[in-house]
Amino acid sequence: MDKQPVFQARNIEKVFPGVRALKGVNLSLEPGSIHALLGENGAGKSTLIKVITGVHHQSSGQILVDGQEVRFGNPREAIARGIGVVHQERNLIPRFSIAENIHMEKLGAHYLKPIDYAALNRDARRWLQALNLEVDPAMPVSELSVAQMQLVEIAKALSLQSRVLLLDEPTTSLTPSETDNLFRILRRLRDDGASLVFVSHKLEEVLDICDRVTVLRDGENACESRSMEGLGRQDLVRLMIGRAEGGGGWRKRAVEHNPLVLELKGVSTAIGHRDVSLSVRKGEIVGLYGLVGAGRTELAKSIMGKFAVTEGEVRIEDRPARIRSVAEAIHEYGVGYVSEDRKGDGLILQHSVLANAGVPIWRKLSNAFGVLSDSRIRAAVTPFLQKLEVKTPSLSQTVGNLSGGNQQKISVAKWLAADVKLLIVDEPSVGIDIKTKAYLHDLLRELADSGTAILVITSDMPEMVALADRIVVMDRYRVKGVVENNGVYADMSEGIMGLIHDAERVTALSRQA
């Protein structure tokens, strides 16, 4: 292609204290294309995006817009040169109107000149129409759906004459139909000559919509601005992780005769579970599958003592357990819980790696006077952090500064260190990349082999099939049935969906009756 690139990054290096995040990366964007930027967590994607959008300065290397070298002092200057970003987190003022959000940028020129809202609304309507967004521009942004807010952000970027538009994981919180709509719009923008950069972990989407691709690995180009033609999913994975994707790794494990670690008999809870029975044996991995809203996380939290069990019996290691608090679950019964919401529930982001990994064992490690020493905690958690290959400059690093994958590893490591008998893992691979996911799976299997009982909650069916010995299917706060896993994806998905749909058919029938 001999089109002049709109944007070029040449030999970009970025050095942070102690880390070389980018080691000479190239990227070149052409008009009228959707360019995928791929890479695993820690490959340098986010750093590159920050350099492109003026948040960070490159340590060396050049950035060219329309063939001219530029230097962005801050995000504003990047925007002024036509580089727009739609971030993962929403960057709108919730109580302001759509029109005002779109034009916020232009109001900055005067501090006192009264705002002409009618004109703002008129102008905003033009951009909204271009995106097929049928909403009143005077409406506050807080009343929109997430997908609509995203479109407003795109409208905002377009209204600033952006020619390069970066979309960072734009589909994470969208439904499939919203995603389709977004893709239709992106394709049209591409046909109109825009240069879009699409950052995503979802390879299916990348294959669907992108025509060019740059892959980063360990801060270097694994491939540079090449055409997507002839590339399949496996090729992309190989580029990203440097080897082919593992075949799931499921293997038959004989656990039928192990003693029960967790047993629920006809359990009902204060938040609506009815007659839930399930069991997990020593060394067994039991999957808990269900659609969103099936009550799986809530069941896990009930086991952990967060919600009251109103009926039935919970037995742990064959003795009745009345767990009233999370502390009791950990210290009396040896039950650990890896939260699905790492940031909200699982980790204390402002605290250090050491403090996070050590939380559950503080009680155990404290001496007779209840005093903790860092060295004892360090000795207890380091083997597990190493085993999980947590990448951190030091144990005193703040967890919030680490990548998502490393955060997830720490939230697992802290329970390993606590030496729990039963580990409940909730959505272990949300937001982490393929390589880390595979490691995490190996780790959970090893853990089970060494005797820990594991209850995995996941909505990712391939993950479920790769991990579980048995799969318990839940729907609407009830257990619908159990499927023995044979490691064959097609069988399992059929069996599981059968149970869920059966349930729906039965409830539909009973409603008719």
Place this chain on the structure above:
Amino acid sequence: MKTDNTLLRLARTDWFGPLLVTVLAIALIRGFSPNFLSSFNIQILLLAIAVNALIAFSQMIIIAIGQMNLSVGAIGGLAAISFAGLMQVWGLSAPMAAIAAVLIGVVCGMLNGLLIAITGISAFVITLATLSIYKGINLGITRAEPFYGVPGQVKAFGSALLVGPVPWLAAPTIIIAFALWFMLRRQPIGRFILAIGGNSHAAELSGISIRTTMIVAHGISGLLASVAGILLVSRLQIGQPSIGDDWLILSFAAPVIGGAVLAGGHVSVGATLLGVVIVAIITQALVLFSIDPFLVQVVLGAMILAAVGINRLRETHLGKKTGKA
């Protein structure tokens, strides 16, 4: 159906609840004490409201950016004794002294904003420190003795009536309330203040200078506090060093009653004014019914709690998704 909708819409506005409470309170108190709506009593109420509204606005503008200003009273006090002192000691004319006092207030406020912007330390800590500094300067200058030499024209202004029972003191407050309303509604600087309170990260990416806006907001806060101090000098007829000592709770109570979100991004001038009115009426009522004046503090505290609770209910039940940024 239609009326339901109207009611719901009204319940969602900030001013409807406080207005309802105001009307009910007036009706109720009037029922027990016919004197309540006497011309003299209304005049006393308006005098209190005129000054208190400025105090409330001074805090409200900082709540709008999602911060707090503990030094509102200290700035007001410093401006008040400067105003009186400049007239008594240096013999400045009243307008000149007022301008100087306002300037002092603006500088004190901007200094707050500047310190917060430069250090990145929370407004709570910075304004707690400057509260002590400004108050210390005040006491250093006055040695805790009032300035008595307030000229007659200033005293006259403090007690003169504009029309009917409306005192002249209310005039600056009315003008300022309109100006604030216009600024927060229609002027970019006002919108920037609210934008920063709503989502400072997004505001910054939209090219709004957080630093400038923050300093301007604190400057406005200082300006309003100093005007309140000056008005209070002309009402009390002396430059009392203790002016401002009891402003803090009131300054938060009125905006909160007026539906302000303490996290920032949402305040209402009209509803805050109603908040001031409610506080004034209830304080007045306690006096009328000769209830222990020390109870006023208790009632004020209870009202803040009630208002916060009601705001929360409104958020969860009436506001659709008030998307927390």
